[in-house]
Amino acid sequence: MDTADLRALHRLMVVARRLDEEAIAMQRQGALPGYAPAKGQEAAQVGSAAALDLSRDFAFPGYRDLGAAVAMGVDLVGYMASHHNVWHGGLYDAKASRLAPFNAVVAGPVTHAVGWALGAKLDDTGGAAITYFGDGASSEGDVHEAMNFAGVYRLPVVFFCQNNGWAISVPTREQVAGGSVAARAAGYGIEGHRVDGNDVLAVFEATRAALDRARDGGGPTVIEAMTYRMGPHSTSDDPGRYRTLAEEQEWSERDPLAVAARQLSAEDVAAAEEHAAAVVREVREGLLALEARPVEELFSFTYREPTKALLEQQRVWEESLDA
Template sequence: MPTHESAGQGSATVDHLAPDLARTMYRHMRTARDLDTEAVALQRQGVFPAYVSVRGQEAAQVAAATALDPSRDFVFPTYREMAVALAYGVEMVGYMATHRALWHGGLYDAMESRFGAINAVVGGPVPHAVGWAVGERLRGGEGVALACFGDGASSEGDVHEAMNFAGVYGAPVVFFCQNNRWALSVPNERQVAGGSVAARAAGYGMPGVAVDGNDAGAVHRAVSEAAERARRGEGPTLVEALTYRVEPHSTSDDSARYRDEAEAERWRRHRDPVDLMRRALIEAGYAGEAELDRIDAEARARAEEIRDGVSTAPEPDGSELFTHVYRETTQELARQRRIWQEEVRL
């Protein structure tokens, strides 16, 4: 498996995947790549105040999503899971509305989608996932929670507490760490003691698996096995997908200030997950160039459709600031609303 220090030639494994599934995964990866490009452009145009790119992590995200069952499982995302949302079937205009700052957590239905609200708290989705998973087991359900986090979040107390809790109670959780090498501006070697997030799993009584995060087939296998293990009542698993963040942390970041951009370029050129998946499909005989070109064109059109939808989506009424704060309103909230209404009338 290529390490973070080596961005040499690699490959994707698809032989264990059904051809239809492999092609679907490629379609999602290609759509996510194009939508990511559109989203960065929308930020540059002032439509989005900020955006966090998923470029280079499409394989890990799409593979994890397609390894789950949307009818019973539940995903708890960070702010960088756009490709997970896309592959999981989330309504994407509503999802992308968060990046336009139309609504906290998105305009999609989190309960219907079984995909939690976008969470910008570092490590924040992980205890939420464990709490849901414990509740799912107590009610006798067969659902599994996917807890998304990055290598930087793996150093947060919330993540350690959640893993320990899940290990003690045997919660049906897949802890899914996308180790993209950079915790914003801090590299792995300066914030992950021992160099491995997966190795920490042993301390919480669960298996830890490290996989090539740019190999969609490898990630799909690891997450599928972890989900089935949880479904059988055998407890949580930690999956570490080793990948690389080729773009800055966000559109507000200048990654050239803290890393050698030549390294990112090597990953772009030699370890691009979309290119690896395309080559694997051809080599396995799952698709030819003409079919993949058609999928590329359809993916591009879909990304443009989502872009146009979120660009023209109407802004919610300002009164919605007060509608989902508490189950029952309070006197203080009512007072704040009256003040807001008076200021709006001015």
């Protein structure tokens, strides 16, 4: 990695940060029903997603992974439409983008990634999956089952844990036995590594190595990116009720954008901000221009073959329109 690489990654992080801030503003203005801020986690998300080979890999995000979508070049209006509550999984092409619709179920994307990785291994596609989850989600049974299954079958998958210090209002030390998610990997017979989640180059290198190993048949890897959620858990959360201002100030000195910017010129930083402002303006305008989707789509894209129960619900809904 050289200065040009860092410049490109920093540019992506700035887009993610400014769009994140705009999403919060739009929620406060009533344009978005809810949002989970990602401020402080840009290096973890951008650095890991930038390591993917989009011709064969696939990513499975949670609800706080805007930076991954930015780094993967996803249509951001279509992606942000997921928060706009207008359609199942957003309006972007998930298959072409190699980014699954984000999953609002805690630890939900982890099992999906393992299933995809099993298919990739059976079909010998040469691709690997990466799945995003937090330290809080690591306490869910789905994560244990996914890691155990992936370890047994040596599947090409990277379990990318963003340890941002808090499971909503519960600190990591009170809900992760042993204090380390990466250390759990040994129990499944797979690789486990901790990385500075606020250093975008370190994240990129660690993820690239894990993906290479996965594609070469080396099996899964758990990466625990140590970072910090600088904002609230969601736009309905007040972090001031459970953490101190001193803690927030201490972590602000390790802001991933500032860490990267210190290695770049003032001109590079200014250009990145100018680019981000243009992207944010375009995304905001695109989101506000979206028209309401037909309500019947709620029934059209749930199952490949509609179930009797779903058809009955649709019938009742249609009758209610005539009442």
